[in-house]
Amino acid sequence: MAIAIIIQEPKLRDKWLENFRSLAPDLDFRVWPDLGQLSDITFAITWRPPHNVFENLPNLKAIHSIGAGVNYIFETPNLPHVAILKVVDERLTHDMAQYVSHAVLNHFLKISRYQKAQLKSQWSPSRPLPQETQIGILGLGEIGAHTAQTLRKLHFNVCGYSQSPKPHLDFQTYHGKENFDLFLHQTDILVCLLPLTAQTENILNYDLFYKLRKNAYIINVGRGKHLVENDLIRAIDEQQLSGASLDVFKTEPLPSEHPFWKHEQIHITPHIASQTIPARVCKLILDNYQRQLQDLPYLNQVNQSKGY
Known part of the structure; x- marks a missing residue:
């Protein structure tokens, strides 16, 4: 099983990858666009992903936003029916x-x-x-x-x-x-x-x-x-x-x-009211990945009928 990091902006993507790997060096992180064998991926971590990226992941179980907002995930065409998770910090x-x-x-x-x-x-x-x-x-x-x-x-x-x-x-x-x-x-x-x-x-x-x-x-x-x-x-x-x-x-x-x-x-002000700090939030996201591995309920799962 592998984790996909799907963030388009290179500097932001590298910053998050560095924090994830420092916390969990033994996990298999795949970084978009080089995701390798797509069937390996069960968990995706994302921010403003490219269109249609999730539909090609046949074994995906959950998509985790790196922020509190998830509206951009629901705007993704052909979104698979998987758990949508958000950050509550x-x-x-x-x-x-x-x-x-x-x-x-x-x-x-x-x-x-x-x-x-x-x-x-x-x-x-x-x-x-x-x-x-x-x-x-x-x-x-x-x-x-x-x-x-x-x-x-x-x-x-x-x-x-x-x-x-x-x-x-x-x-x-x-x-x-x-x-x-x-x-x-x-x-x-x-x-x-x-x-x-x-x-x-x-x-x-x-x-x-x-x-x-x-x-x-x-x-x-x-x-x-x-x-x-x-x-x-x-x-x-x-x-x-x-x-x-x-x-x-x-x-x-x-x-x-x-x-x-x-x-x-x-x-x-330039969107600074509250900002996600990767070093803190990465642990919260990895906790949810561990819950997936242990077949436990996810934390902070979005109600998809409400959109939040």
Whole structure:
């Protein structure tokens, strides 16, 4: 049995291979495109694979993403019916909560305004109360729930929305299509932490923006395809939204001519909210491979009917 590493970008591929081999030098790693005897491969480790690569692996049992996202795997044509696995790492969860907290506080405390005032030698203090701001977390998986609890510790009012009920959470949550608008209507700062599926693509659109409170703020750390980019600019220009913080984009790197770069009310970062660290994550992935060898249930298996 062999493990295929299917990552197209050479530097990224070499970095991951080095970490895997340092942890498990005796395992048979095959590196795309030189996979050798295809029938040997039972486990694939991947990031943004080429089209149709999996259909030629007759004994493949599982495909493991090197990140938390798996939407790119489902976009692969002729995907075989095998287990799809994702990374769930406590560090990624904490990193995301830290990033979102910073984005919330930067907007809430008007830090950008004070930076501009400093350049003009202007002294104009103003300090709002966090209890007067309602933050809505769109997506209450492990990362969303942890982010919500982190913001609550900063004394913000927080509510959340998910597809299914979350009775174990000790703050206000909403679920189901019938409650979506109710969730939006009370939100001042909307944080998108959804997985990308056919149902969530383009969910951050013009209609949604006008269901939020006036001067609402958008933080998107989910996926770039969640956002209709022109709708965001339009809603800001119409003063329905006060601005946005974006860490993910439909095209990455963000093209140099993109209007987001120079928009004063849109803050962008280059997809750094939470980043996978190979030395840590490789062990998690190899643990799942060992579970395959021992015929044990995989950890962090994706529900393919939901897409996450």
